[in-house]
Amino acid sequence: MPTTITIDPLTRIEGHLDIEVTVDTVQGQPQVVSARSGGSMFRGFELILVGRDPRDAGIYTQRICGVCPVPHAMAACLTLDHAFGVTPPDNGRILRNLVLGANYIDSHLLHFYHLSVLDYIRTSGPPLDRPPWLPRYDVGDMVGSPTADTLAQHYVSALQMRRKAHQMGALFGGKLPHVGSFVVGGCTEIATAEKITAFRSLLTDIRNFITDVYLPDALLLASLFPNYYQLGRGPGNLLAFGAFDLNASGTSKLFPAGRYTDSASGSFDAAQILEQVTYSWYTDASGNKNPAQGVTQPYADKPAGYSWCKAPRYANKPHELGPLARMWLCGEYNHGISAMDRIVARAREAKKLADAMDGWLNGLVPGAASYAPSSIPQQATAMGLTEAPRGGLGHWMDITNSHISRYQVVTPSAWNASPQDNLSQLGPIEAGLMGVPVADTTQPIEVIRVVHSFDPCMACAVHVIRPGERVGESRVLIRGGVTGAQKV
Amino acid sequence: MRILRRDFLKLAAAAAAAARLAPAALAALKDVLQARDAPRVIWLQGAGCDGCAVSLLNSINYASVDDLLVNTLDVRFQNNVMAAAGDLAVGAAEAARVQPGYILVVEGAIPTGASGKYCRLWPGLSMADGLPLYAANAAYIIALGTCASYGGVSGGAPNPTTAKGVSQVIGNDPRLINVPGCPANPDWLVGTITYLLTNNQVPPLDANRRPLLYFGRRVHDDCFNRHKLCGQPVLAGQLSSDGCMEYLGCKGKKTYSDCPMRRWNSSGPGQFGVNWCIGARSPCLGCVNPTFPDGMSPFYVYSPTP
Numbered sequence: 001m002p003t004t005i006t007i008d009p010l011t012r013i014e015g016h017l018d019i020e021v022t023v024d025t026v027q028g029q030p031q032v033v034s035a036r037s038g039g040s041m042f043r044g045f046e047l048i049l050v051g052r053d054p055r056d057a058g059i060y061t062q063r064i065c066g067v068c069p070v071p072h073a074m075a076a077c078l079t080l081d082h083a084f085g086v087t088p089p090d091n092g093r094i095l096r097n098l099v100l101g102a103n104y105i106d107s108h109l110l111h112f113y114h115l116s117v118l119d120y121i122r123t124s125g126p127p128l129d130r131p132p133w134l135p136r137y138d139v140g141d142m143v144g145s146p147t148a149d150t151l152a153q154h155y156v157s158a159l160q161m162r163r164k165a166h167q168m169g170a171l172f173g174g175k176l177p178h179v180g181s182f183v184v185g186g187c188t189e190i191a192t193a194e195k196i197t198a199f200r201s202l203l204t205d206i207r208n209f210i211t212d213v214y215l216p217d218a219l220l221l222a223s224l225f226p227n228y229y230q231l232g233r234g235p236g237n238l239l240a241f242g243a244f245d246l247n248a249s250g251t252s253k254l255f256p257a258g259r260y261t262d263s264a265s266g267s268f269d270a271a272q273i274l275e276q277v278t279y280s281w282y283t284d285a286s287g288n289k290n291p292a293q294g295v296t297q298p299y300a301d302k303p304a305g306y307s308w309c310k311a312p313r314y315a316n317k318p319h320e321l322g323p324l325a326r327m328w329l330c331g332e333y334n335h336g337i338s339a340m341d342r343i344v345a346r347a348r349e350a351k352k353l354a355d356a357m358d359g360w361l362n363g364l365v366p367g368a369a370s371y372a373p374s375s376i377p378q379q380a381t382a383m384g385l386t387e388a389p390r391g392g393l394g395h396w397m398d399i400t401n402s403h404i405s406r407y408q409v410v411t412p413s414a415w416n417a418s419p420q421d422n423l424s425q426l427g428p429i430e431a432g433l434m435g436v437p438v439a440d441t442t443q444p445i446e447v448i449r450v451v452h453s454f455d456p457c458m459a460c461a462v463h464v465i466r467p468g469e470r471v472g473e474s475r476v477l478i479r480g481g482v483t484g485a486q487k488v
Numbered sequence: 489m490r491i492l493r494r495d496f497l498k499l500a501a502a503a504a505a506a507a508r509l510a511p512a513a514l515a516a517l518k519d520v521l522q523a524r525d526a527p528r529v530i531w532l533q534g535a536g537c538d539g540c541a542v543s544l545l546n547s548i549n550y551a552s553v554d555d556l557l558v559n560t561l562d563v564r565f566q567n568n569v570m571a572a573a574g575d576l577a578v579g580a581a582e583a584a585r586v587q588p589g590y591i592l593v594v595e596g597a598i599p600t601g602a603s604g605k606y607c608r609l610w611p612g613l614s615m616a617d618g619l620p621l622y623a624a625n626a627a628y629i630i631a632l633g634t635c636a637s638y639g640g641v642s643g644g645a646p647n648p649t650t651a652k653g654v655s656q657v658i659g660n661d662p663r664l665i666n667v668p669g670c671p672a673n674p675d676w677l678v679g680t681i682t683y684l685l686t687n688n689q690v691p692p693l694d695a696n697r698r699p700l701l702y703f704g705r706r707v708h709d710d711c712f713n714r715h716k717l718c719g720q721p722v723l724a725g726q727l728s729s730d731g732c733m734e735y736l737g738c739k740g741k742k743t744y745s746d747c748p749m750r751r752w753n754s755s756g757p758g759q760f761g762v763n764w765c766i767g768a769r770s771p772c773l774g775c776v777n778p779t780f781p782d783g784m785s786p787f788y789v790y791s792p793t794p
Contacts, residue, residue, distance in 0.1 A: 011573040014538050048644040053786035059773060060781070063641040066539020066671060110545075118571045127558040128571075135580055136571035156554045163546050163553070167753040167762055174768030175752035175761070176546070177539040177671050181768040183788070188728040189768040198762070371728035375790070448573070 002033065003441045010451060012115040014067040015458030017417055019429070021447055023438045032447065035426070035433035036306055037417045046296065049407040054080060054376060054399050058182050061395065061409065066177045067110070068457055070103035070169065071388035072409075073182040074243075075395040079384030080184035083399055086374035087248055092186025094360050095172045095370050097244050097254075098199065099179060099187075100386075101357045102169030105206055106162045106176075107389035108323070108350040111455045112218060112343065113151075113158035119449045120221060121148035128152045139445045143224055151221075154213055161209045168202040171195050186371035193366040200361050207354045210347070218347035222340050232339030232450035234432035235425075237261045239319035239415075240329045241268065241385040241392030244356075254356055255387060258329040261317055265329070270385060270394070272315045275410070276421035281305040288422065291396045292383060294408040307419035311427060312410055318421065320428040321391025321412040322454065323349040339432070339453035346455070376402045388412055390455040413456045429454055526562040527685060528590035530581060530622060533567055534607050534615040535642040535651050536596025539671040540633040541568050547674035549754035549761075550682065561681075564590070578610045585622055591681065592626035594619065597635040597642035598657050599649035606649040619657055628684050629654065629664045632677055637666035637696075638778040645782050653778075655697060665690055666697040670775035673761075675750060676702045694744070696778050702750075707772050708732075708740035710748035727788070728769045737789040739774030740766065747772070 002024040010017055022034040045064055049057060058076035062069035074096060081088065088096070122142040123129060142148075166176040172189045173179030181189040189195075222229070242257030257268035275294065277287035283297040287310075299305070313319070320337070324345040327333035332352065333345045380399040387393060391412025398406035418427035426434070429451055438444050533541070547553040557563060563570075564584035570577055584590060596615075599606035604616030613621070623629050631654040634640035643651035655664060667676045680699055683691045691699045713724070713732050724731035734741060751761030765772055774784035 007574065011567050011570055011577055014568070047646060047648055048641075053788070055788045056785055059785075059787050060641065060644070063537050063539070063670065066537040066542045069537075069539065114569060127554075130558075130562070131580065132557070132563040132566050132570035134571065135576050137573075137576070156558065159545065159554045160552070163548060166546050167755055170753035170761070170763045172768070174763050174765045174770055177537075177542050179768075180765035180770040180773070183727055183770065186728070188770040189763075190728065369728070371726075373726050373790075 005438070005441055005444050005447070007444065007447060007451075010448060012118065012452065013456050013458060014065060015456075017413075017451070017456050017458045019433070019447065019451055021433055021438075021444070023441055023444075030438050030441070032433045032436045032438060035430040037309075037419060037427050037429045045409060046407050049404050052404050054083065054397065054402070054404050055184055057395075057397065057404065057407065062178045064409065064411075065457060068103060068107060068388045068390065069176075069178050070100045070173070070182075071386055071393050072395075073179055074100050074386045075384040075393050075409075077182050077184055077384070078386060079382045079395045079397045082384065083377060083380035083382035083397060084184050084374040085377070086185045086372050088186030089369045089372055090248065091191055091364055091368045092370035092372070093245055093248065094363050095187040095189060095191060096182060097360055098357055099169045099173040099182070100244070101353050101360075102165050102173075103176070104353055104389045105210075105350055106165035106169070107455075108346050109158045109162040109165065109214065111346065111389075112214065113155045114162075115455070116343065116449075116452045117151050117155060117221070119445055119452060120225060121151050123148045123152045125149060127156055137443045137445055139443050140439060141225070142445075147220070147224070151217060154217055157209070157213065161206055164202050164206055168199055168206070171199050171202075183371065185374050186369075188371055190370060191364040191366060191368070196361055196364055196366060200358065203354065203358055203361075207351075207358065210351050210354055215347045215351055218344050222344050225340060228340035228449065228453075229336055229338045231436050231446070232342075232432040232453055233337050234320050234428040235318040236263070236337055237314075237317055237319040238325035238328050238337070239268070239314050239321055239392060240326045241270075241387055241394060243326075243387035244353075254353070255326040255330055257385075259314060259319065260325075260328060261315065261319070270383060273312055273394075273410070274316070275310040275312050277310050278422045278424075279304055279419040280307050280310050282310065286310070291394060291408045291410050292381070294396065294406075296408075309414050309418050311418040311421040312415050313421050313425075316421075316423065318418070318425050318428055318431065319415060320454075321415045322346075323389070325391065326387060327352075339450045342453040342455075378402055388457070390457050391415065411457065413454075413458055416454045417456050417458065429456070526560060527681070528562045528564055528584055528587070529566075529593060530564055530584050530590050530626075531566040531593040531595065532609060532615070532618060532622060534594065534596035534598050534619075534636065535649060536633060536635045536640075538568060538595075540595045540636075540669075540677075541566070543669075543671035544674045544677060546753055547678055548756055549675050549759055550678040550757075552757075553674070556678065581622075585625055588625035589627045590625070591684065592622050592629045593632050593677075594629065594636045594654050595632045597639050597651035597653060599642075599651045600657065601648070601650035616657065619654065623658055623661070623663075626663060628690065629658075629661060630677065630680060631655070631664065631666045631668075633672045634668040634670045634775055634777075634780050637668040637698075638780070640668075640670060641781050660697065663690065664697055665693065665699060667702075668698060668776040668778075668780075669745070670773070670780065673702075673747075673750060673752060675754070698744075698776070702746050703744045703776060705744060705746060706741065707743045707745055707748055707766075708734075710746075711740050711766055712748065713766055724769075726790075727771075730769070733766070733771045735789065736771055737787050738766065738771035739777070739784050739787075740772040742784075743772055743774045743777055745776045
């Protein structure tokens with residue numbers, strides 16, 4: 001007898017995502033036989049931005065997400081740099097990279113220790129033996145003492161390390177979350193010798209933690225749950241927009257743009273991105289368009305719709321974005337594509353990035369200019385591509401009469417949590433859930449683990465929806481969780 | 489690694505001193521924390537970005553977040569950190585709600601359009617309905633961040649979801665304290681909770697229900713950029729340079745907060761922050777103001793002369 005489980009919404013993610021899976025027994029094993037990822041909504045930020053001063057774009061778009069604000073600031077500033085025709089001085093480019101890197105490290109530590117690890121451990125003593133860590137699930141394969149106790153202690157020390165990552169980013173960002181220093185033309189903060197030293201001191205502590213604690217813990221988890229190397233594969237296609245410019249022209253990047261489609265590597269061209277809406281609550285006129293021509297007309301009662309996310313596709317195929325894609329495409333990870341590969345690749349990426357950041361500090365010229373003035377163009381069309389911790393991020397902007405006339409944001413979670421497309425191809429999380437065994441449909445922890453491995457950031461997906469029956473059933477920024485198993 | 493209660497008290501003493509609490513209040517704080525169970529907290533999130541929750545994770549000056557979570561507070565519902573999901577999580581929130589006397593923290597605005605359907609706490613309960621329900625039994629209500637306090641960016645024009653601040657939904661309730669900011673500085677929240685536990689009453693508030701302790705002085709008056717270079721006012725010619733940025737869009741003259749002194753992202757107990765917006769040579773955005781963002785933007789102006 002098939003059982004439908006609605007997980008709406010999951011906790012320990014950023015924002016809201018509803019997952020509905022049907023579990024049935026196949027060859028004696030209860031497993032997911034269908035999956036729907038119902039992403040949140042139509043984003044109001046694009047409406048809120050229209051008519052505003054283009055220079056303010058980074059201030060607003062950071063507020064899309066308190067967990068990954070810096071990538072939004074970076075994407076907005078890259079877009080504005082192009083539109084205004086200005087190239088930041090080298091110090092400005094490097095400072096932006098360092099602050100973005102600080103946000104990555106914060107986010108990766110947060111993801112592993114504070115959003116994910118609780119899916120795998122059964123703690124019975126301090127420090128996690130009280131609310132908000134109680135009540136919790138208790139599933140057969142969860143690891144108990146003493147491993148759970150060690151990971152719980154590291155949960156606490158990781159809180160301190162991620163705080164240091166934010167402190168590091170604030171040295172050049174002004175504050176975190178939501179930096180003040182990212183502007184068109186560079187970064188307003190100046191890299192003094194004192195600040196460079198302070199940054200390096202924090203970075204050294206964090207690098208030691210990554211090497212001595214985070215990476216070993218990720219590998220430990222992988223050794224305890226090797227079956228998750230076989231689960232959550234998804235479409236098997238990987239895509240990166242590229243990030244962390246290593247030269248002024250952006251032709252060299254720490255993480256290059258690229259793709260891995262149908263088991264073959266290929267180049268990346270943003271013109272190949274099309275957003276589909278066949279199963280999304282938007283009019284057909286909103287579909288089959290590149291974000292540069294993006295149209296967003298809600299259609300709440302669309303019969304086939306089940307998500308407020310559009311379905312972005314590259315060359316008409318679903319692709320996974322994120323640390324695994326970046327590490328795969330830069331040639332430093334090729335173990336496999338799975339839930340556990342995502343966790344391990346994320347940890348390895350944290351180390352690679354933190355090591356690179358130490359080198360970038362050497363490229364700063366103390367006291368040198370980091371900002372180049374420019375003026376607002378009357379008309380412009382521009383695009384800014386970068387990578388958030390959880391995958392490629394794009395902003396597209398039109399400027400008319402020196403004001404924003406159109407703004408489109410496509411987030412990595414829009415790709416990973418997308419619904420089916422015009423060819424009825426599943427989105428990456430949906431595809432990743434197919435075949436996942438579920439031992440206890442009242443505690444579908446296996447489903448939650450696979451979803452968490454993608455690190456979905458649905459706070460990035462929201463803020464405006466149209467009234468409608470389904471809205472009342474599906475919408476929320478953040479909250480709740482598994483509503484329990486409902487027998488069909 | 490577990491932090492002992494006496495360590496918290498030590499930290500809290502330093503913190504309270506920094507927050508200018510009297511010695512008698514310190515003794516009271518110690519009594520309160522030793523005599524009682526940890527204060528229960530229910531944290532509801534509406535239309536926001538989670539940034540205020542992430543900001544609390546940066547707490548260290550008054551008390552570290554691990555200390556707050558592990559030893560000090562009894563957080564019954566907080567979506568980003570709680571282990572439970574679904575029915576288990578909702579059950580925890582409901583069980584806490586029926587016992588009056590908790591601190592209700594509200595993060596994010598309350599979308600009131602479409603009968604509240606834009607934002608739902610869990611199946612069957614919209615944020616717009618959940619706020620009064622959970623406010624009913626609260627000892628205190630803290631609207632955390634500018635979205636929860638006044639609508640904030642979530643209510644930016646054209647405000648398609650009719651997003652409102654807490655006071656616009658439940659009125660100027662005597663238990664309500666607005667702790668705005670985009671995000672709110674963690675010290676403002678921890679200091680406010682400390683005040684509540686110590687004094688068992690809301691702190692002195694301004695007309696916008698903000699604690700005067702943190703929002704009582706104008707940014708411009710305490711800003712180091714105002715009288716740089718031998719006390720002579722210097723105007724910044726462009727972003728990223730020294731001097732007052734009033735003519736570059738800085739909202740320091742319209743904004744009351746202790747950012748110039750407190751700064752952001754503190755490095756340790758009793759430590760002020762490592763930087764702040766103006767410290768990074770960028771203008772104050774006026775993010776703690778009730779009219780943020782519409783009344784505070786455009787944020788940048790390129791006219792470096794009066």
